[in-house]
Amino acid sequence: MRPARLVGIFAALFILAAPAFLSTYYLGLLTKMLIFALFAMSLDLLLGYTGLPSLGHVAYFGTGAYTVGLLSLRVVKTFWINALAGLAAPTLVALGFNLLTIRARGSYFLMITLALAQVLWGIAFGWRSFTGGDDGLPGIARPMLGGWSMAGEVPFHYFAVVVFGVCLWLLSVVVRSPLGRALVGIRESETRMRVLGYNVWAYQYVASILAGFFAGVAGVLFVYYNGYVGPAYLSVVVSGQALLMVILGGAGTLVGPALGAAIIVLLENFLSAYTERWLTTLGIIYVVVTLYAPRGVLGILRDRLGGGRRAAT
Amino acid sequence: MIGAGVEVERLVKNFGGLRALDGVTLRVEPGERRAIIGPNGAGKTTLFNIITGLLPPTEGRILLEGRDITGLPPHRRAQLGLGRTFQITNLFPKLSVRDNVLLAVQAADPARFTLHRPVEAYPHLFREAEALMERWGLRDRAAAPVRFLSHGEQRQVELLLALAVRPKALLLDEPAAGLSPAETAALAEIIRGLPRQTTILLIEHDMDVAFALADRVSVLHYGGVVAEGTPDAVRRDPQVGAIYLGTAAPHF
Numbered sequence: 001m002r003p004a005r006l007v008g009i010f011a012a013l014f015i016l017a018a019p020a021f022l023s024t025y026y027l028g029l030l031t032k033m034l035i036f037a038l039f040a041m042s043l044d045l046l047l048g049y050t051g052l053p054s055l056g057h058v059a060y061f062g063t064g065a066y067t068v069g070l071l072s073l074r075v076v077k078t079f080w081i082n083a084l085a086g087l088a089a090p091t092l093v094a095l096g097f098n099l100l101t102i103r104a105r106g107s108y109f110l111m112i113t114l115a116l117a118q119v120l121w122g123i124a125f126g127w128r129s130f131t132g133g134d135d136g137l138p139g140i141a142r143p144m145l146g147g148w149s150m151a152g153e154v155p156f157h158y159f160a161v162v163v164f165g166v167c168l169w170l171l172s173v174v175v176r177s178p179l180g181r182a183l184v185g186i187r188e189s190e191t192r193m194r195v196l197g198y199n200v201w202a203y204q205y206v207a208s209i210l211a212g213f214f215a216g217v218a219g220v221l222f223v224y225y226n227g228y229v230g231p232a233y234l235s236v237v238v239s240g241q242a243l244l245m246v247i248l249g250g251a252g253t254l255v256g257p258a259l260g261a262a263i264i265v266l267l268e269n270f271l272s273a274y275t276e277r278w279l280t281t282l283g284i285i286y287v288v289v290t291l292y293a294p295r296g297v298l299g300i301l302r303d304r305l306g307g308g309r310r311a312a313t
Numbered sequence: 314m315i316g317a318g319v320e321v322e323r324l325v326k327n328f329g330g331l332r333a334l335d336g337v338t339l340r341v342e343p344g345e346r347r348a349i350i351g352p353n354g355a356g357k358t359t360l361f362n363i364i365t366g367l368l369p370p371t372e373g374r375i376l377l378e379g380r381d382i383t384g385l386p387p388h389r390r391a392q393l394g395l396g397r398t399f400q401i402t403n404l405f406p407k408l409s410v411r412d413n414v415l416l417a418v419q420a421a422d423p424a425r426f427t428l429h430r431p432v433e434a435y436p437h438l439f440r441e442a443e444a445l446m447e448r449w450g451l452r453d454r455a456a457a458p459v460r461f462l463s464h465g466e467q468r469q470v471e472l473l474l475a476l477a478v479r480p481k482a483l484l485l486d487e488p489a490a491g492l493s494p495a496e497t498a499a500l501a502e503i504i505r506g507l508p509r510q511t512t513i514l515l516i517e518h519d520m521d522v523a524f525a526l527a528d529r530v531s532v533l534h535y536g537g538v539v540a541e542g543t544p545d546a547v548r549r550d551p552q553v554g555a556i557y558l559g560t561a562a563p564h565f
Binding site for chain 2: 173174180182193206210
């Protein structure tokens with residue numbers, strides 16, 4: 001068996017068995033890693049596979065979180081209604097936003113995605129009576145699922161594991177599908193894809209909507225995990241962190257960005273005890289990774305362990 | 314009436330104040346092999362970019378087998394049977410030769426929009442890719458990322474991708490660019506062996522290659538067609554000698 005596969009199986013067992021030996025606090029941290037891993041993987045579909053660098057990916061994460069928060073606090077507590085709305089809303093936002101973004105490339109794409117996400121941040125921050133403004137929406141309760149309360153860290157962890165597992169499976173099918181292969185082709189050479197007969201715009205649009213949907217799933221999970229959502233979860237800082245998770249882990253690999261997310265969440269948790277300079281730390285990590293490990297942590301691991309496949313080939 | 318294989322009518326292209334194409338009219342019959350020659354900057358690649366839709370023309374029309382394709386996006390033109398290669402190698406550099414060929418094979422397949430099944434669920438795509446690589450002698454290199462291939466091999470893949478979609482009309486932009494004389498000869502043999510019903514437009518700097526492969530030759534100069542005819546006629550045309558090969562060219 002390939003070493004990379006062994007590591008994967010070990011990681012899966014660790015995540016599944018974690019409630020048996022991790023304290024409630026660290027179990028919660030592990031759950032948070034899974035949620036951000038899903039968020040990073042959704043961005044990887046755009047950045048790593050399609051080659052579209054979004055600096056506004058938080059828009060879908062935040063829209064999912066705010067939709068659930070607003071509905072459950074102001075309208076109805078039914079989980080299925082809130083969760084479905086929490087997935088539909090970011091998907092709709094992705095449908096609209098990406099009509100505008102897909103025409104841009106490179107740093108222009110970065111800028112327009114940032115601008116659109118900032119619009120949502122502005123609404124969340126400024127429209128106090130509706131969104132709670134700077135205070136956000138506290139007191140969002142975890143759901144009941146088939147008579148089981150998700151309030152405790154253990155059931156919620158397994159809930160997150162199941163959602164993460166299903167999404168990981170779906171994403172891994174998508175990236176291996178003919179459409180997923182075409183996304184990689186677009187990343188490698190748009191003009192070649194065009195003259196081969198691929199409607200590049202349509203592929204990029206579909207990719208951006210899928211990415212928005214899965215970011216929405218992460219947002220819904222997160223708002224139940226956190227019990228609170230505020231404008232900080234629509235801010236450019238989270239988008240930037242997600243980009244860093246993808247690059248740190250290894251873009252175009254799905255698993256790499258998940259690993260990158262775990263590292264960033266863990267680091268943030270430990271470093272915040274010692275320093276206020278979290279953003280500076282992120283900046284330093286970014287510089288170090290781009291200089292010394294452009295293929296990310298997964299790239300290094302695969303070089304060491306061998307036997308792994310190259311990124312998105 | 315059946316139209317020409319490829320036809321362009323009074324094509325004009327301005328880049329700001331520069332007129333790159335100044336009313337180019339070409340009629341290439343179905344199955345004809347037409348070489349387009351001309352000095353650097355004559356507008357040859359611009360012409361190809363406009364025919365394939367990567368650039369919009371300022372004025373004029375483009376017809377593929379009698380159908381006006383002027384307003385169609387590049388991928389629609391490709392689906393209608395227009396294929397091309399690039400002067401500067403344009404492949405998927407990080408992907409293996411096999412994955413490059415697969416993307417080309419998949420382009421013409423209904424499965425190309427599928428996202429709920431892995432590509433392995435379509436074995437006919439792999440069979441076709443393997444057959445293409447076999448025929449082109451690239452089977453041994455199937456697993457190698459194309460960026461690790463030699464320049465000559467990359468030029469071969471360049472042509473292979475264009476052929477994998479089975480084009481009715483094929484635009485070859487200096488296919489022998491940067492090849493050694495031996496490699497050029499091999500490539501010329503490959504081009505000569507292409508199906509006779511495929512209309513071919515060929516930009517080529519190597520006169521021997523261009524004149525040997527072409528049924529007819531068009532000479533482009535300052536964005537206009539200044540001469541057109543059989544290779545022999547063009548070779549003898551004193552005007553062509555003057556503008557293209559230099560008046561002092563001894564073999565004219």
